[in-house]
Amino acid sequence: EPEVTQTPSHQVTQMGQEVILRCVPISNHLYFYWYRQILGQKVEFLVSFYNNEISEKSEIFDDQFSVERPDGSNFTLKIRSTKLEDSAMYFCASSVVRENEQFFGPGTRLTVL
Amino acid sequence: QQQVKQSPQSLIVQKGGISIINCAYENTAFDYFPWYQQFPGKGPALLIAIRPDVSEKKEGRFTISFNKSAKQFSLHIMDSQPGDSATYFCAANTQGAQKLVFGQGTRLTINP
Known part of the structure; x- marks a missing residue:
């Protein structure tokens, strides 16, 4: 069964460093998303991406964040200068069309020291 | 108004019992209500979803009940099993x- 994959599974970084989280969405999906989940809290939407551009973003997704689809398979989330409060589990998701169910990857745990 | 409020935070049910998790929302424009199941260290996985044109949807042991006038929906797990122990999120x-608005999550424990 096709699935969303994410790498790395755990990333440890120093405050102020740049990190890139990588995702491979399901191959025939057209919409891509990033969510985050701070430990013990709910899952929060960050951004959605369609047709090589951001289609929706939350107030969390400020100038420190960017997304890119550098090739036909990868979808990345970059955090330019990490803060302690960026420590969270980051989930990538994808869907065939906008109204359809979103399939989540296993997540990348980001720890900012 | 964008919030989805979920209760209870945690729930313990005996094996074979019925687990019930409730969610309430304010935004009447919401028209898609999925439930996700999350095991430790894994991403949320879609369990079952409903649109407001029906009041109930059943898939196996899992049922969503939807009350449009009360702006509430709930997940019922019949014959709960230890393997159902997970965190459940309504959304x-x-x-x-495109964004899913998630509830706070319910940690469900099924005791054998």
Whole structure:
């Protein structure tokens, strides 16, 4: 069964460093998303991406964040200068069309020291 | 108004019992209500979803009940099993929007 994959599974970084989280969405999906989940809290939407551009973003997704689809398979989330409060589990998701169910990857745990 | 409120935070049910998790929302524009199941260290996985044109949807042991006038929906797990022990999230979104708005989650424990 096709699935969303994410790498790395755990990333440890120093405050102020740049990190890139990588995702491979399901191959025939057209919409891509990033969510985050701070430990013990709910899952929060960050951004959605369609047709090589951001289609929706939350107030969390400020100038420190960017997304890119550098090739036909990868979808990345970059955090330019990490803060302690960026420590969270980051989930990538994808869907065939906008109204359809979103399939989540296993997540990348980001720890900012 | 974009919030989805979920209760209880945690729930312990005996094996074979019925687990019930409730969610309430304010935004009447929400028109898609999925439930996600999350095991430790894994991403949320879609369990079952409903649109407001029906009041109930059943898939195996899992049922969503939807009350449009009360702006509430709930997940019922019949004959709960230890393998159902996980965190459950309700969510919602509006037609034309892409972001899912999640509830706070319910940690369900099924005792053998």
